[in-house]
Amino acid sequence: xxxxxxxxxxxxxxxxxxxxxxxxxxxxxxxxxxxxxxxxxxxxxxxxxxxxxxxxxxxxxxxxxxxxxxxxxxxxxxxxxxxxxxxxxxxxxxxxxxxxxxxxxxxxxxxxxx
Amino acid sequence: xxxxxxxxxxxxxxxxxxxxxxxxxxxxxxxxxxxxxxxxxxxxxxxxxxxxxxxxxxxxxxxxxxxxxxxxxxxxxxxxxxxxxxxxxxxxxxxxxxxxxxxxxxxxxxxx
Numbered sequence: 001x002x003x004x005x006x007x008x009x010x011x012x013x014x015x016x017x018x019x020x021x022x023x024x025x026x027x028x029x030x031x032x033x034x035x036x037x038x039x040x041x042x043x044x045x046x047x048x049x050x051x052x053x054x055x056x057x058x059x060x061x062x063x064x065x066x067x068x069x070x071x072x073x074x075x076x077x078x079x080x081x082x083x084x085x086x087x088x089x090x091x092x093x094x095x096x097x098x099x100x101x102x103x104x105x106x107x108x109x110x111x112x113x114x
Numbered sequence: 115x116x117x118x119x120x121x122x123x124x125x126x127x128x129x130x131x132x133x134x135x136x137x138x139x140x141x142x143x144x145x146x147x148x149x150x151x152x153x154x155x156x157x158x159x160x161x162x163x164x165x166x167x168x169x170x171x172x173x174x175x176x177x178x179x180x181x182x183x184x185x186x187x188x189x190x191x192x193x194x195x196x197x198x199x200x201x202x203x204x205x206x207x208x209x210x211x212x213x214x215x216x217x218x219x220x221x222x223x224x225x226x
Contacts, residue, residue, distance in 0.1 A: 006157075032212055042218075043203075043217070043218040043219050044158075044203070044216045044219075046213075046214075049212065049213070051212060090157050090158070092158075094207075094214075099144075099145070099165070099207050099208055100165045102146075102148050102163055103148075103150075103158075103160070103205070103214055104160065105150075105157035105158045105159070106157050107156055107157045108155075108157045110155075
């Protein structure tokens with residue numbers, strides 16, 4: 001069966017510090033991978049998605065970036081965090097086979113920028 | 115374009131009450147429809163799905179029917195429990211399935 005791992009679960013970082021959140025998927029090949037952000041009490045905002053190694057689509061302009069160095073690894077980064085980067089970050093994956101495949105989410109990372 | 119509209123929350127119900135959370139959509143192409151549930155401090159979990167018109171998705175006592183004529187996918191449960199307290203998201207994907215469109219979420223609180 002497929003599993004998704006996302007870490008760390010919680011993170012407190014000062015403004016201006018770098019960020020690296022990692023997500024890996026097991027039990028599937030060539031998944032579509034996604035990073036979402038959820039502000040407190042708000043809905044989901046798609047940040048990045050990837051349909052293959054090195055292929056990243058950015059949905060919103062910001063100081064965040066994403067990379068996919070391996071087929072089942074997706075990394076969210078920032079060189080300098082802003083207070084507004086605080087939130088709940090969710091990694092997700094879906095099968096590449098088309099519209100019938102749902103998204104499967106990790107347990108999320110709670111990021112607090114101080 | 116593609117979008118999902120959910121009823122505004124929060125919704126507060128007594129235990130064993132009937133639940134309906136409305137969801138309507140617009141889509142270019144033929145969408146698949148999903149309901150997700152998010153418990154406090156956790157990621158989203160797939161609750162149920164439907165991939166074609168008149169399909170009924172069901173899980174854990176929850177049901178939703180894909181209504182193409184009314185572009186709706188309302189979530190229902192006959193008797194809610196305290197453990198159903200969570201935020202519920204309606205979502206769709208179309209065509210290649212690369213992109214998902216979510217509603218804003220509906221918070222449900224069930225009181226004993």
